[in-house]
Amino acid sequence: MQIAEVERFLVEEARLLDEGRYESWLDLFTADAWYWVPLARDQASPFDTISLMYDDRRLLETRVRRLGNPNIHAQLPASRTSRIVANVTIEESEPAADATVVRSKLMMLESRADKQRMFGGTCRHRLVRADGGIRIAWKRVDLINSEGVLDGLVVPF
């Protein structure tokens, strides 16, 4: 995978999230994917330490389905977000498998109910080629304030 193609993919992913097209976002993930927002800095495992979000494929499907539920109080009104994905680098390349681990920086503004929050951190995606396109085998988002006091987190990063 070339970096230009990877960058286009990450920008498109961010756009789906900003536009609230969560089901299309879910379609980007493989059937055994996981999505992870760790609590601890440099957290080694989602299994022995709690996480702000840790979803195997099954829970990710439930999370996305809930985001579309009309009675989701935490999204009434819905958040609007604006993300910038930048500083994209290829961390690991597996040409034989046409897979890559890509690192990027995320800046996200969230506006909801007259309150604005800013999030920043580092994303890592493992991207694979499947079904004629790029798919996410796993995604990890390390927020710089993950261990601090936070109001509820609802919109995926």
Next chain:
Amino acid sequence: MREASVYTEDELSASVEEGRVHRRLYTDPAIFELEMERIFGVAWVYVGHESQIRNPGDYLQTQIGRKPLVLVRHSDGKIHVIHNQCAHRGVKVVNAEQGNAGEFRCCYHGWTYHTDGRIKNVPLQNGYPAGFDPQDPRTAMVAAARVASYRGFVFASLAADGPSLTEFLGHLTTSFDDMVDRAPDGEIEVAGGIFKHAYDGNWKLYLENLCDAAHPLFVHQSSIEAAQKQADDSFSDGSGEIAVRQMRQNGAPYSFWESQVGIWAYPNGHSYLGDYHDDAKLVAALQDPVFRDYIAALEAKQGRERTRQILEVRRWNTNVYPNLSFMSQFQQLRVVHPISVDRTVVYTYNFRLKGAPEQMFRNTISFANIVNGTGSPVLTDDLAVYGRIGAGMSSGGAEWLQIGRGTTTDLPDAHGGRRGINSTSEVYIRNMFDAWLGYMTRPAVA
């Protein structure tokens, strides 16, 4: 000494009636200030667990109400809770969240303290007036008036007089026993990280919600419906399976809450929700291989009969008024930190059962993420509703809030408390306000 209050004791007493409380108890900053002084300044307040300060010199920052204190194990092994303030010019001495130290040193002018709070050394100790005594316990990192532990859970009180910790806990000591006895080795330890979540609402709402069996169908409708529609053949590494099961459980109909679940309330504002989630429902049935291994480990250490007794205690959330809630079956503990009348922070902790299979702790982590997680599809709807409560009360509509459900059907309890005829009784809220009224109008201790 009590400070002059804008409320007379008669006015405070008149704010709590049978089955209803005045809205101002959740909205008035003056009430909040009184609560910090008369409740958090007096009651036994949970400050930490002994496993967090295992060795001499181990310390961590803690709080009583809004006040920063330090929980520390002194060189002689004894546990102290000391105000985090230098006696010289008022600097917050301990800055790290936790650590190990032989002494505490102020960053400003280098005054040092023993780990029990006594002054160790004052630089430039000359020219002070005769009244200055560095051995005076009031010229120190002043110690909380009383500190006591029950089975590893450490509490402190800023009041010199009052009931002992075990008198204060009363029958609810049995909930702590349940928490610890489930460990095959008879010991538990804090592990796995701390969620710190915040909401725009009064501190009292949090404990009120944790024993509220009538809210899940409405508050958690979005996650219940999402989980009910979830295909069980989608890939799970086990964590999502626990999460989806818990979300579905929240969707149990009223008939379940009114037939299988109970609520018990005891003096000093404490309560628990029980007989909910027997272990068969909670851990994917007793044929679950992890739970079978766990029972085997428990039986090996405690014997078959004792194991049966331990596991037949089926309590869900136990609330210890004013700042603690815990849950033995998935080893969860939450501590409420009031910030202002309409802002609250909650820290949540996990415990590892020593001697249990490692997978048990992995299940604890999965459960924590879905029930207490800042990004949980469940908790985030609770946090949103707390905010809506404050917004609604600012409307200036109904002055009195109704907490009377179950008043005519509540029953006495054999251990000196009372219980709802089923779990949807609001007896636990009335019970907390009984304690509230006692603290708020009790004659001041000089």
